[in-house]
Amino acid sequence: MRKLIYALPALLFAGLAFYFVLALQPDYDPHALPSVMIDKEAPAFSLTGLNGAGISRDGFKGGPVVINFFASWCVPCREEHPLLMRLAEKEHIPLYGIDYKDTPEAARRLLGEFGNPFRAVGVDADGRAGLDFGVYGVPETYVLDGSGHIRKKFTGPLTARQVEQELLPILRQLSGGAS
Amino acid sequence: MRTLLLALAMLVGLGLPALAVDPYEQLADPVLEARARELSTGLRCLVCQNETIDESNAGLAHDIRTLLRERLVAGDSDAQAVKAIVDRYGEFVLLRPRLHPATLMLWFGPGLVLLLAAGGAMAWLRQHRREARPPIPLSDDERRSLQTLLEEKQS
Numbered sequence: 625m626r627k628l629i630y631a632l633p634a635l636l637f638a639g640l641a642f643y644f645v646l647a648l649q650p651d652y653d654p655h656a657l658p659s660v661m662i663d664k665e666a667p668a669f670s671l672t673g674l675n676g677a678g679i680s681r682d683g684f685k686g687g688p689v690v691i692n693f694f695a696s697w698c699v700p701c702r703e704e705h706p707l708l709m710r711l712a713e714k715e716h717i718p719l720y721g722i723d724y725k726d727t728p729e730a731a732r733r734l735l736g737e738f739g740n741p742f743r744a745v746g747v748d749a750d751g752r753a754g755l756d757f758g759v760y761g762v763p764e765t766y767v768l769d770g771s772g773h774i775r776k777k778f779t780g781p782l783t784a785r786q787v788e789q790e791l792l793p794i795l796r797q798l799s800g801g802a803s
Numbered sequence: 804m805r806t807l808l809l810a811l812a813m814l815v816g817l818g819l820p821a822l823a824v825d826p827y828e829q830l831a832d833p834v835l836e837a838r839a840r841e842l843s844t845g846l847r848c849l850v851c852q853n854e855t856i857d858e859s860n861a862g863l864a865h866d867i868r869t870l871l872r873e874r875l876v877a878g879d880s881d882a883q884a885v886k887a888i889v890d891r892y893g894e895f896v897l898l899r900p901r902l903h904p905a906t907l908m909l910w911f912g913p914g915l916v917l918l919l920a921a922g923g924a925m926a927w928l929r930q931h932r933r934e935a936r937p938p939i940p941l942s943d944d945e946r947r948s949l950q951t952l953l954e955e956k957q958s
Contacts, residue, residue, distance in 0.1 A: 657849065660893035725862065755866050758891040760849035
């Protein structure tokens, strides 16, 4: 019993050090919040298209889709852009964009300059769709299953590691198994 | 006198923090607006994370203020309006977290640490008191040798 008391500070330190090590992992973002929308039905939205057809929640029913909130004024979105291009071209994932609090002209310029990875882009000029999704910073990426429920959310620019370990597996699972 | 008072009022005004709520956001109905302001002070802006949406100039804080007012105008009760925001952003938006199993440590953790510390202090004090017992008086032998030692030193 007595020995245990002497070991206590060392044990406490070990516990603390464990959490510090966790927090030092490169993927850990102390400001990221767990989404309360996971496994809930995505909020209804219907947005006019940037080029041609618009997008809406009900239009996405049937197959899993990936929705990426982006904006031309958003610097991390540019960082993420090459990865999205690769996902669209190599992995052929059903990627849709929502242009958050932005003007169509600026968004067209961005996609013209860096390439357009999206099958369709909706314009959310006043950020209302973003507000309903609980977006608090762009870029944010949502995975919707065939019934229109949100299955996964990524806050901040996607990393190659997140794509390999989380995004692609969940998409495989959603399109393979029953959804 | 009047000018002096006015100047004083303006000086006091300078010391107050600038408000983030824009006039055009405010509701025409003063009762609803007062409720919206009251609720705003309990909601966290998720961009700045330690400011209320009432104080924050961030675009998101503006959006949430607007949403809150929309709900109030639509006839929501305070609880319903706050729920609309919690449903989107989670309980993290509440600056005063609710009491449920996941927040027990948050609410009672500090008290628990205080109790532990008090317990530790008490145990230490008790131990200390036991050690501070009055000294055992010298035996006759010891007294005699002390006497001889003292006499030797004096001579």
